[in-house]
Amino acid sequence: MRDGFKAYKRIVVKVGTSTLTHANGQLNLGRMEHIVRELADLHNQDIEVLLVSSGAIGTGANRMGMKKVPRTMPEKQALAAIGQGALMHMYEKIFAEYGKTVAQVLLTREDLDERMRYLNATNTFLAILNLQVIPIINENDTVVVEEIKFGDNDMLSTMIAGLVDADLLIILSDVDGLYDRDPRIHKDACLQSEVFEITGDMEENSNSRGIAFSSGGMLTKLKGARICMAAGIPLVIANSSETNVIRRIIAGEKLGTLFVPKEEKMQARKKWIAFCTVLQGKVKVDSGATNALLNKGKSLLASGIVEIEGDFERGTVVAVLGSDGREIARGMVNYNAEEIRRIAGRKSADIEKILGEKDYDEVIHRNNLWVKC
Ligand code: GLU
Numbered sequence: 435m436r437d438g439f440k441a442y443k444r445i446v447v448k449v450g451t452s453t454l455t456h457a458n459g460q461l462n463l464g465r466m467e468h469i470v471r472e473l474a475d476l477h478n479q480d481i482e483v484l485l486v487s488s489g490a491i492g493t494g495a496n497r498m499g500m501k502k503v504p505r506t507m508p509e510k511q512a513l514a515a516i517g518q519g520a521l522m523h524m525y526e527k528i529f530a531e532y533g534k535t536v537a538q539v540l541l542t543r544e545d546l547d548e549r550m551r552y553l554n555a556t557n558t559f560l561a562i563l564n565l566q567v568i569p570i571i572n573e574n575d576t577v578v579v580e581e582i583k584f585g586d587n588d589m590l591s592t593m594i595a596g597l598v599d600a601d602l603l604i605i606l607s608d609v610d611g612l613y614d615r616d617p618r619i620h621k622d623a624c625l626q627s628e629v630f631e632i633t634g635d636m637e638e639n640s641n642s643r644g645i646a647f648s649s650g651g652m653l654t655k656l657k658g659a660r661i662c663m664a665a666g667i668p669l670v671i672a673n674s675s676e677t678n679v680i681r682r683i684i685a686g687e688k689l690g691t692l693f694v695p696k697e698e699k700m701q702a703r704k705k706w707i708a709f710c711t712v713l714q715g716k717v718k719v720d721s722g723a724t725n726a727l728l729n730k731g732k733s734l735l736a737s738g739i740v741e742i743e744g745d746f747e748r749g750t751v752v753a754v755l756g757s758d759g760r761e762i763a764r765g766m767v768n769y770n771a772e773e774i775r776r777i778a779g780r781k782s783a784d785i786e787k788i789l790g791e792k793d794y795d796e797v798i799h800r801n802n803l804w805v806k807c
Pocket residue numbers: 450451487488489490491492514572573575585586587588648649650
């Protein structure tokens with residue numbers, strides 16, 4: 435699969451705070467310069483690049499002479515406001531040396547949660563790329579509250595890759611990739627060059643390690659990897675300290691860990707459902723419906739629903755739990771929570787009698803359903 439990377443035309447690269455800063459919190463200018471140079475060079479080869487960059491809060495903390503990032507949300511938000519400008523100033527300066535123009539894009543989860551706003555964001559990105567400009571993306575930390583955060587830029591970069599239908603996502607970090615065991619404890623741990631499936635064991639063995647100025651860890655990367663694989667987008671996690679790391683990955687060198695995607699690319703609408711929506715509730719289904727959704731490519735009908743959690747509107751996205759309680763799918767509902775409570779377990783033919791009207795036979799149509807693999 436890596437051989438095919440050379441032909442790719444749209445690439446998202448994510449760099450974390452640990453890559454962009456030294457241990458003392460100061461910007462690692464050498465590292466930044468290398469990454470910018472590599473991206474500019476790809477751009478010179480007519481490859482569209484998008485950079486998802488962390489580092490705002492860390493840079494802000496450093497500017498303020500703090501040794502580590504404070505805990506409270508308002509303080510972090512203030513530091514993000516201070517650091518984001520400083521970070522962009524540096525990117526502007528270095529990219530300009532290579533004749534490149536950059537665009538700052540700050541997003542919140544809410545911007546992508548609603549279908550229209552998601553489509554608007556897609557169009558904006560495409561317009562920026564059409565102008566031959568390199569978008570530099572971060573979460574709009576200054577205005578988000580905990581409940582509506584992406585949480586970390588690993589997840590944000592996954593969503594951006596889906597949003598722009600990228601050919602490849604590269605996450606650069608301070609780790610070499612995914613090991614079979616924790617390499618800090620087990621000296622003989624092996625780096626996994628290719629991963630075809632993310633197992634529960636892998637997630638359990640990963641942790642949310644983060645250095646003083648950064649967030650995230652392998653666990654968030656695996657969550658993103660799971661979505662990328664399902665969406666048909668290859669993801670490489672590699673160590674940012676490798677020389678010419680981006681160029682070598684694209685040349686097909688076996689650096690880091692490649693998460694090999696499923697063959698087919700997910701439809702745009704399903705991608706939005708899988709990547710970007712905030713789940714508004716849960717619908718539990720019986721074993722017949724579990725089988726129909728997982729193995730037969732069917733829509734979700736009222737007759738298979740056994741339990742509803744939450745208070746959601748028509749058109750929102752909910753989790754579908756299988757008969758063993760595990761999340762098996764996500765989908766956009768045609769009826770609100772109250773209506774589903776009334777029609778649960780009943781035949782589609784009865785919906786009109788019960789609700790007084792029937793716009794849809796299905797509670798979630800197959801086209802609006804993303805079934806997890
Ligand atoms: N948005 C945060 C920042 O710029 C970083 C989040 C992350 O490290 O994943 O500081």
